[in-house]
Amino acid sequence: MRTVYVNGDYIPENEAKISVFDRGFLMADGVYEVTSVLGGKLVDFEGHAKRLERSLNELDMPKPPEFDDLLEIHRELVRANGIDEGLVYLQVTRGSDGDRDFVFPSAETRPTVVMFTQAKPGLAENPAAKKGIKVISIDDIRWGRRDIKTVQLLYPSMGKMMAKAKGADDAWMVEDGEVTEGTSNNAYIVKDGRIITRALSNDILHGITRAAVLRFAREAQMEVVERNFTIDEAQKADEAFVTSASTFVMPVVEIDGATLGDGTPGPVARRLREIYVDEARKAAV
Template identity: 60%
Template sequence: MRTVYLNGEYIPDTEAKVSIFDRGFLFADAIYEVTLVLDGKLIDFPNHMQRLKRSARELQFPFVPDVDQLLEVHRELIRRNGLVDGQIYIQITRGNALDRDFAFPPADTPGTILMFTQVRTAALDQAMKSGKAVVTMADLRWQRSDIKTVQLLYSSIAKMEAGRKRADDAWLVRDGLITEGTNNNAFIVTKDGRLVTRPLSTDILHGITRKAVLDCAKEMGLEFVERTFSVEEARQAKEAFSTSATTIVAAVTSIDGVVIGDGKPGPVGAKLREIYLRKGLDAAIG
């Protein structure tokens, strides 16, 4: 049984309850973050909290999360659950409006804060070792994908459709160009060795791991460019991978059944993952 955090209390997960009138439940009026934990330490915590505050501002939340307080809760959840490798999920909603109404509740309505741990398994690392197959699908999400909200139904549908096509994930496509994966940012390595990923905009999530990986590319002296790329360019790439806090760097070895490179995880992604882990652990918060 896990200990979770809900609105100021540490309680067993089986006892955690949220009102049916909470706007996170009724309207998906909520934001979230997932922070990686390795060796009992938080990876990239400040950047995740910075994005959490940005999401709150973009959705006009009347309150700003207290990062120092949230850090202490993260630490306490790690301690209480004996978490070594895994992740901590935090979700903040606009709160319980006491009824269903499209209008925002009064500004003094307390927000709901939920946090829980998840254990990291070896399966999460398998995508870098053996690679994953992706299929492309139309990107039908709302047009503020830069805000990390809990409106994830289409991403879930795309993930399930990928599974039905015997693939591991879907890369989403808008106007013939790849935006990102269902829960990750997309990268390719061109035949001339350049690293390419889509530039930041409202079309994609401003990935924390994405940014860290680009910093790692600078350390490698690897030339990279932030620009759009087509499905066909991705299929012809020398190498492809995705980034997220959950899988860090995950190799993509086929797109729509087309084998990428030699069909094995490539050296660029592997090296970037290695550097990320070293730098991340060096700067981790215990």
């Protein structure tokens, strides 16, 4: 049985409780982060902590009292649950004022903090990365502040189910004819050796893995172009991939039924995954 963290306490998962009036439960009034674990150490933790702070600020949500201790709490959960490869999930909500109200509770209300681990043996050697994934396109009908990592994940979840129903692995969301991002990842295409991905804005999540991968790409003398692209352009690309904390760099081999290249992961995606996993292990804390 896992040990989880709830508002200052490490407890067995079957004893974990939050209020039925918690605003994360009632109104999706919460933010979250997922940090990967490789070799029992945390990957890109500083980036996740900074993005969490930004999300809290953007929603005028108070920092929880344990904010400055999050690294140690992560490490303790990894240790307590014996995680070698896996994930640590962290969620902060605006808490509970003891009833349901659209108006925010007072600033003195304690934010709710929930954390738990997920063991994912083989995270670095994911078989899917060797064969690539298939994606479909769907309309992007989410709210306009996708740069804030909120727990409003119903539509991305529906998108994954739409993909599953069509025999695909994931979905890319499209707005005004152009790809925004995947349901839980940033999207890229490669054409003539150039890596093309949408520039940062309120339209997409500012991926922590995205930032690291693009930095590594430039250091490896790969050309990166940050601009919008269409599904039609993506289908004609040499290769494609997505990035996220839980999948690192994941090659895409089919988009809306169109096979990319020879239908196997391309050299750019394969190389970037290799670099990222290697550098992530070196820098993990």
